[in-house]
Amino acid sequence: MSDFDPTPAHRNFYGRRHGKTLRQSQKGYLAEDLGTLRPRGITVQDNPGRSPIDPAAIFGDDRPLWLEIGFGGGEHMVAMAARYPQAGIIGCEPFINGVAMLLGKIRAAGVTNVSVHPGDARDLMDVLPDGAIARAFLNYPDPWPKARHHRRRFVTPEHLLPLHRVMAPGAEFRVATDIPDYMRQTLEEVPRAGFALLAEGPEPWDDWHSTRYEQKALRAGRVPHYATFRR
Numbered sequence: 001m002s003d004f005d006p007t008p009a010h011r012n013f014y015g016r017r018h019g020k021t022l023r024q025s026q027k028g029y030l031a032e033d034l035g036t037l038r039p040r041g042i043t044v045q046d047n048p049g050r051s052p053i054d055p056a057a058i059f060g061d062d063r064p065l066w067l068e069i070g071f072g073g074g075e076h077m078v079a080m081a082a083r084y085p086q087a088g089i090i091g092c093e094p095f096i097n098g099v100a101m102l103l104g105k106i107r108a109a110g111v112t113n114v115s116v117h118p119g120d121a122r123d124l125m126d127v128l129p130d131g132a133i134a135r136a137f138l139n140y141p142d143p144w145p146k147a148r149h150h151r152r153r154f155v156t157p158e159h160l161l162p163l164h165r166v167m168a169p170g171a172e173f174r175v176a177t178d179i180p181d182y183m184r185q186t187l188e189e190v191p192r193a194g195f196a197l198l199a200e201g202p203e204p205w206d207d208w209h210s211t212r213y214e215q216k217a218l219r220a221g222r223v224p225h226y227a228t229f230r231r
């Protein structure tokens, strides 16, 4: 275990939490910035009873809250924060190297409308009240290609039902992936969880900002696919 073990709830998480050794500057971002950027009330340390939090307390006002699940290196999250300063974007990412990358980008861009949970999105969803989230993004989720691992995918009821609960009626949920079978499961499971499909296809959203994983996919000759749902 490292000296930084952010995820509070004891639950299965199959992805990586740590990658290569962090640079000194990245360790500095984690030590100096994460304390103020973390939403309060997510960890068992500051919310032992796991009681619901007040979403307005995250940014100190009643701005619309957006959620990015698995922001990776944070390029989409920071671009959206810069483009939509009136929104407050909460990013969840258990991979600490990704969190450190995001923090570097937040400093460089100077955005102030972001909040960072360095852990599983389910930890946040556990404590959000119904209808708190006005938009959600799932960009290039872990593909889990083997059939016996498909149940680990984010687009399963274990994740989608809590997401449906915390999203406001009418709120938009966007999914991007380059894996055809992942999109197949998305188009099956997301409507089953109560969302309506609005659009899907190879054309990105007008305000789309490409991510590291999308760039990897394009280099490998895979085709991005985008789907939009309404809660």
Ligand SMILES: C[S@@+](CC[C@H](N)C(=O)[O-])C[C@H]1O[C@@H](n2cnc3c(N)ncnc32)[C@H](O)[C@@H]1O
Pocket (backbone or CB within 6 Å): 015, 016, 069, 070, 071, 072, 073, 092, 093, 094, 095, 098, 119, 120, 121, 122, 138, 139, 140, 141, 142, 143, 154, 211, 212, 213, 214
């Ligand atoms: C394939 S990467 C894509 C990263 C980024 N969105 C991109 O497009 O470059 C998927 C990310 O989702 C994160 N992830 C997986 N399960 C998650 C969960 N339950 N909550 C939050 N993040 C999760 C992983 O740690 C990983 O960094």
